[in-house]
Amino acid sequence: MTVTTHATGEQVNLASVLNGKLEAPLHQSEMGLDTAASATGQAVRWDEFSTRHNNAGTIKQQMFNKSSTANPSPTANSNGTAVTNNPPTNYTALMTLGVNLVFGGTFGGSETITCTKTVTYSDGTTATLTKTATATGTVTLNTTDFLSLVKDGVYITQNSWQTQSNIANSTVTVTVNRYGFYM
Structure with missing residues (x-):
């Protein structure tokens, strides 16, 4: 004063x-x-x-609806390029509500595609979830899948998806469709 x-x-x-x-x-x-x-x-x-709250004092939220291709590497048993989802400026967390993995293209005779989701938490640790496919179709993550990625007392700052095939030069395509909230 x-x-x-x-x-x-x-x-x-x-x-x-x-x-x-x-x-x-x-x-x-x-x-x-x-x-x-x-x-x-x-x-x-x-x-x-x-930056984190609306005028009414509520926490800012923004929905997202993303679709990205996460194809396998041409080298057998090697991850392709990662597809990541980060919150935009003024948001710190991701809350994913639903995910569909769409496997397309042509599978080889004994081909298996492995798709791995990696989440990064606010404390810097990570967790992974793996889904596999041997034919075209859609795999939907369920409640059990999401619960396996929940960690108490932190929030998710990044989602990342990578796929690989057990054969070289795979012609399989993988599309990751997801929706949720930035917070």
Whole structure:
């Protein structure tokens, strides 16, 4: 707060001075808001709050609906290029609600395609889920699959998908369709 100095012997109406202080606008530096909040119990500025919350105080959410191709590598038993899903700016987490793996193209006689989903958590750890196919069709992740990727006390910051074939030069295609929320 601003410090007011009075002359010795000057009479001051304490209630008036106090009310003046209470009614005066507060400055960021007076409230410790001149730097970003970084410790427990510090006040958060509006610009920091508004990046993660709506005006009503609710957490920002945005739906996503993505479809990407995650084809196997031409080399047998080697993962193809990873397809990743990250939250956009001002969002920190992903909540995937549904996934379909669409296996297309032509399978070789004894070909098996392995599709691996890797999730990265906010604490830097990862978990994986693997699905396989030996013919064209759609594999839908179920509740048990999603529960195997849940970890208490953290949130998911990235989803990644990679596929591989047990034969070289596979002509199988894998499309990963998924939807959910950025939070």
